[in-house]
Amino acid sequence: MSISHYIKDIGRGKDGARALQREPATDLLGQVLDGSVTDLEIGGFCLAMRIKGETPQEMAGFLDATHARLQRVPDNGLTTVVLPSYNGARKLPVLTPLLALLLARRGAPVLVHGTATEDRRVTSEAVFAALGIAAARNVPPLGAGELAFVPTEVLLPGLKRLLDVRRAVGLRNPAHSLVKLMNPCQGRALIVGSYTHPEYAVSMAETFALTGAHALLLRGTEGEPVADARRTPQMEAFRDGQRHLLQAAQDGPLASLPDLPRDVDAASTAAYIRSVLDGERPVPAPIALQVEHILREVQRQPTTPTAETTAVPEVSPP
Secondary structure: OOOHHHHHHHOOHHHHOOOOOHHHHHHHHHHHHHOOOOHHHHHHHHHHHHHHOOOHHHHHHHHHHHHOOOOOEOOOOOEEEEEEEOOOEOOOOOOHHHHHHHHHHOOOOEEEEEOOOOOOOEOHHHHHHHOOOOOOOOOOOOOEOOEEEEEHHHHOHHHHHHHOHHHHHOOOOHHHHHOOOOOOEOOEEEEEEEEOOHHHHHHHHHHHHHHOOOEEEEEOHHHOOOOOOOOOOOEEEEEOOEEEEEEOOOOOOOOOOOOOOOOOOHHHHHHHHHHHHOOOOOOOHHHHHHHHHHHHHHHOOOOOOOOOEOOOOOOOOO
16 A cells, blocks of 8 residues: 555645545545555655645544544543643643643543653653653543543554654654544543644634534643643633633733742652642642633533542652
């Protein structure tokens, strides 16, 4: 098999390239994920898409291919909150684990998935490890109040390989958007999607609308799906693809700054998260607002009456 005929369409430069429809895009990415094409073809695909950019039809096709191959979290009769964590911390602490633990403490099943895409950033996986929460080695069932961090390669090894192409060529590819849009659950899920640049806000919103997604979208902290602890970002919900404004962005100068750790390493971030969970420090207001918006969106979908509530994993002492 070969994807060379697709590369001819998408690889003619920014002005000459032709976008793929949903079905051909599904076939293309399916071959890439299955490892049935050469490394040279994969490199050509990634560079061509980086220059051309992805359309919503292409992203919908890429999602179809991914969803057909994912190892998915079993249906729990609930709505699972999905937090894709791929950017990590550069200047600010990565507080995606704090968001996940706050949601689980309120009874939501929470799946965090991700992998390191740059060696110099601190990942959620490292922070979870510092909190005593190990990465899952398989895809676990999740009940109410349960949390798991699942590495990307556990969900789909081919997707992890595609993300790792960035280490060879130095550029992002469609997989870096795909992981923030996909649904790794067999049952109902609320995908918390995040972006760093305004153009990705547009493309992600269009893809959520096209695919009828149940999602929350915001400009996250350095690309992570958690609100910036210093300033509340705009938050939007997608209910069966229909867009709804939940929270306007905070304007004007900041009256005060939260007491965040100065260092962004995993140990310092974990210590800060423990102090917030223990009530020694307040939950940053933007993150507290995000928790409430997420829980309200979760409650909009019916749950199974027999679902049992279980405790969030305990955080190991420092």
